[in-house]
Amino acid sequence: MPRPIFATINLGALRHNLAVARRRASSSKTFAVVKANAYGHGLARAARALAEAEGFALLDLDEAIGLRAAGYRQRILLLEGFFSPSELPLFAEHGISAVVHAREQLRMLRQLPKDAALDVFLKLNTGMNRLGFTAAEFPDALRALQSNPGVAKIALMTHLSDADGASGVDWQTAVFDRLANGLDLARSLANSAAIFRFPETHADWVRPGIMLYGCSPFSEQSGSEVGLVPAMTLESQIIAVQHLRRGDTVGYSRLFMADRDMRIGVVTCGYADGYPRHAPTGTPIMVEGRMTRTVGRVSMDMLCAELSDIPEALVGSRVVLWGEGVPVERVAEAAGTVGYELLCGLAARVPIRERD
Secondary structure, three states, X not given: OOOOOEEEEEHHHHHHXXXXXXXXXXXXXXXXXXXXXXXXXXXXXXXXXXXXXXXXEEOOHHHHHHHHHOOOOXXXXXXXXXXXXXXXXXXXXXXXXXXXXXXXXXXXXXXXXXXXXXXEEEEEOOOOOOOOEOOOOHHHHHHHHHOOOOEEEEEEEEOOOOOOOOOOOHHHHHHHHHHHOOOOOEEEOOOHHXXXXXXXXXXXXXXXOHHHHOOOOOOOOOHHXXXXXXXXXXXXXXXXXXXXXXXXXXXXXXXXXOOOOEEEEEEXXXXXXXXXXXXXXXXXXXXXXXXXXXXXXXXXXXXEEEOOOOOOOOOOOEEEEEEOOEOHHHHHHHOOOOHHHHHHOOOOOOOEEEEO
């Protein structure tokens, strides 16, 4: 019999969250961001649920070709573009759009097949300082694309670094708008946070990512607080119950010491399943539908939850690690990370079930 741990992917939640993004940016087209195996949810299943999006955005060329082979005809954009001239015929053959963000890519584009018709998104570096052309480099980059007979449609894009934070977006959009002014080219700026907070950034294409999976882009709010539904629920069971006396310790390094008599449940979930090892005592967890806390250090295959106030909890009791009832954002916050990492880090050994 397999270990009683699994993740449920709620396809209806994915559709709901896409609808939220499209409603908030109703005048824009939507690239559903499905990189990192759809943030751990599974590319194939996420694409089925997100099929109403006008486009998909991801990183891997083979995955993009796989989407085409599966029958998806909408726009597909590779967010890091191409890495070698040898990839260019495949981009053209399968109608895949590429982000162009570096001078080296402009040189590679000179090797486009003569009959190619490649759509590109020219990326501006407006302050993220990761990928993209600076304001000084932009005019030459645009001219290089416009003069290349193999380049078909050109769009402009940038990435907002603090749409979820205090500095906002004005300092970046001012740069973008100055460079794009007077150009009759489609534009894409908004990520999940900007879709919620900055409608002026919605432009022609928005790129919702984390919000599609029911996770809030804002540290101070959970997904449910902004109208989203968690798409992934990780759950397991109690496999043993221990009765502690005051002064007893729990787990490796004796990090937790009972300050009173108490009950704890051993849960079959650990860092080899993708649960964060550095999650401290007090991380929220749900047992039998009631919130409680973890105690002690997370092990490879097990962790412990306090049961003192849940007398009905026994061996076999249902445990929710994150998802429905336990916002992944709160688990991540306790562990000093972000929900993105937990969702993307779900281990391959955890079985996945689908629910519509």
